[in-house]
Amino acid sequence: MLSTMDRKALGSVRCSVARTAAVVGDAWTMLVLRDIFRGRRRFDDLAESLGIARNVLTNRLTTLIDEEIVVRVPYREGGSRERHEYQLTEAGRDLRPVIQAMLAWGDTHRPGPGGPPVRVEHDGCGEPVRVELRCAADHLITRDEPLRSVHTGA
């Protein structure tokens, strides 16, 4: 994973990709986010689902909390003792296109023997979800459509 020093250095680069990479540019962090998006919110559930060491999970969750991507929220079920769950903030929920774009790439280029193991559906209509690039004039941008990066001087 990124060292704290690298994370600080990247986070201050004048590039939004670098600033995002400073936060989520780590495989385990991405998989923690994937799991929270899929509704796993408790530490034990995440640890079991991910099959990672508890200290590694603690470390990634701490970073996500520091970056205000995730909040740790207390809750109590019936008469049982207080527990905590991890919830995505608004900034965290805005990472869905990143995770979804990764899923789409893996489905296409690393499908595994039986094809894509998970289908993400729009809950309203049951249709599968895709990621698209479009411009403000609503043109769909295909793989080899040229894009131009313009430095704004900001």
Next chain:
Amino acid sequence: MLSTMDRKALGSVRCSVARTAAVVGDAWTMLVLRDIFRGRRRFDDLAESLGIARNVLTNRLTTLIDEEIVVRVPYREGGSRERHEYQLTEAGRDLRPVIQAMLAWGDTHRPGPGGPPVRVEHDGCGEPVRVELRCAADHLITRDEPLRSVHTGA
């Protein structure tokens, strides 16, 4: 970065997000890809733009070549000696939505004092590019629209 062992382990998990994270789940790898997308293709240009140690860049490029995201292509300018440049394969070019989704998140949630430093435009019409989630019934999926992950048994 991911160890070779972690990369192999993640790459064999039955999840397309994990398989993608095994390839690009590393901040420097993402920034190398960003630069190649923006037209930097030579080792020296990449090293200078990224400001990373040459051995780190070599390491990331080697992984990207092993994963068939990038190819190393010889070329010769005028009468000068043969040189090499790095080009994205089809699989590499399909990572654009991942990088673009990261850019969009950074623009919104880590904008920096002067706002987004780079505007990505559709080369045809000059309009800014955005990332969208849509379902096959063409519904635009907003931040808090519920999605459902269905295990296909694959």
